[in-house]
Amino acid sequence: MPGITYYDLRHVTGQITHIDIDNGIFESAGTTFFNKAVLRVIKNTGWGILQIDNYQPCTGRKFDELLQKACALSAITQERVCLGDVSRGVLAVPAMKEDPSSVSIEEKSAILSEIEKGAIHPSVVNRRANYIERVEQVEFLDSSGNEYAYEMCRSGFNVLAVASRNGNTQMGYEREHTIHGFNLRHHKDLGKKAADIAVALLDAKLAHGGKMKAILDPELAGVFAHEAVGHASEGDLIQEGNSVLKGKTGQKIGNDMLTIVDDPGIPEFGFDPVDSEGVAVCRTEIIKKGIVNAFLHNRESLAAVGNGVAGHARGMPGEPPLVRMSNTFIEAGDATDHEIFEECKNGIFLKGSRGGQVDPGRGVFQFNAEYGYLVKNGECTGMVRDVSISGDILTTLHNIALCGKNRKMSPGYCGKGGQSVPVSDGAPTILLCNAVVGGNGMD
């Protein structure tokens, strides 16, 4: 079609199976279906985008009509969008150990129910377990003749236990999500673990706010990397001027042993065989030995900003892709747990994550632990609850004093621009000095 610089179409169909058990009651269980596509066109200036529910693949005149509609939208844009040169290639989707579709929903319900019952405890007033299984068939084509198709399944479960005593209500929450197939089996212990944490938190104290040394477990340290560095390295934010990392390439913002990576190609929960613009995925070292090294890009931000590679564009079905993280982690170091606790001496050990948030332009982030322990003379002592940490992107990374030897990844979801995508975050255990800890505890 004359005048079109570029177009691509990403069509995703699929189904979602869920089970929701609430205090032994099967509230709902079943399957829903979806069919969504997004067509993006550049004609001279910026993006014209059609988001189509219930898309029926078409060619010839029908497809040209869709292109024309998108062209009319592109025509009203003002910014001239250029697309960077990229590598092509599609990774194989890792084989599943047990395909969830081969297990009946009745069996899934029965196993989930066992996990939920694992949380039964005299002090637990509510148990809730959810299973979710999402199968997506993805098809992509663009005006340069690139085409790919793949199918992928993500599945997993959450179990929540709520304990209550004398008006004090606390919760324990465990989750496992994966791309490696059916994962409900052999997890009855996680219901019990959620209950044990909820009950233990009834006796935990509120943390005191202030500056202190903090040891972060791999899950929380992963969220720290995601909030403190990952978002601010997203090329679209750099392009907009809404990140403190803009113009900081080559600057040292952390210690020599600190390397932070995003890699959509490793077989973790944020895995993509190819990105949403049909670009090959690869590892990006955002921070290398403490120095700002590269940004995460889509084709547009790569052309506008440079420094990094594309392959980090991700979109929900039917939504235009944005620059997103996938599997983000701090590389392992060489400290033993013993050394980390010895070096901490007195401080706080924080475990698990209730999420976090960042204002990348201002360079301020916050994230929250599920629970923790006060550290006295290098030993864990009393349990504390409701602890947040906040920090400043350009200074806090210098305060990572030690990185442990074993990195572990944890699955989750990340929101941006109204879209939620599966990610994983990870790290070894780390020691953070001068951590600004928020807590409501009083003497």
Add this chain to the structure above:
Amino acid sequence: MEWIDQIIQKGLKSVDEVEIFYVEGRSVSADLKQKKINLASVSEDCGLGIRTIHKGRIGSSSTNDPRHWSECLDAAIASGHLATPLPWEGLPGAQDISQTPLTFDPSMKVEPASALALLEQMLAGSEEHAAEVTAGSAGLSTATITLVNSRGVHYTDNHTGVSLSLEAIHKQSTGSEFDHSSFVDKVNPFHVGERASFFAHESAGGKEIPTGNYEILLSPLAYAELLGSVFIPALNGRNVHAGRSKFAKSLQEPVADPLISMYDDPLLPGASGSVNWDAEGMPTHRIDFIRNGVLEAFAYDLKTAYRYGKTSTASAVRGGYGGAPGIGHHNFIVDGKRSSIADERVVYVHSVVGAHTANPMSGEFSVELSNAFWMEGGEFEEPIRSAMLSGNVFSLHNEIIGISHESRSIGSLILPSVKINKQRIIGK
């Protein structure tokens, strides 16, 4: 849409009752990258949700391909086989409910040109202060919602919406603002642009604040962030009966300062959550959750009401066509005796970072402040650079010492600014 009748007829061969929720809509939006339009989009949406009830077992499924309704119906019926039965007393029959849409603006043109005009006005507003625009968006939408059930309900509602947002930065200080309404002349794009650049510009050069206890003034936005993720779910009847609400044993007890009342008013003219009937076809009405600080009611849909021997408060909502309806609210309002609350020196908090990490059971939170200022005589004085606010969403309601004259819509919440006694701020 004769296929809707076909679904009902086919479904009734297998189950006691069938309910169909169908939505069709169109939306347009245009996005700025800095001050230039980078992207314009049109979205054509449709979705079908089917719910079946048989011997007290509820099944549901959904699809956005209505031609495959038969597969969706089968999936709904199959899903019902797994559900725990409850003493179901039936879907509502047709009632004499007004079918006049409450959130439809016939003058709204859901066209790219309307979005462009809104962006231009936001950019004009942003010129009022020295700050760089980083991103912005304007969107307009229209949708038709149809609810049909096998007891004779066949309601339709039309809805329109407009939403705006702008983000700005000045040095290393960010500001953002947004607005939304069902009526295009009720949003103020110039003001959105002006406020975004105001907060970016005025927050630069902030000073530290020492750790201590302070009187704070939460803007409607900051208040909404804390209220929405913790306090409002505790009024949800399902959470109450399942043991997930701090208010489970607090009915008829004081849970907030006597100054405070909270209610859902689904029939409020001009409000964006207004509806004549809820997502299950029940006629809506006002629910007084908290009156003068005393907890008086919880929210129920039909399923939770039947299960626990209560009455539906017509609080069923759907997040979209997918899945089954759940308990929510329509226009959640915090009200009470209004006063001038910014006369004396107070820490003003425009928004917070990390409100969603609050403990939803206990209410404890510690969040980073955004666009915080010392305020006196109603004026923004020096900005506060960076600090954390720690507290408890439930107990801070006992410390509210004043609410502002003006309220603001934040999504489906309509909130004043609130002044709160002695809250913990952790400086850096």
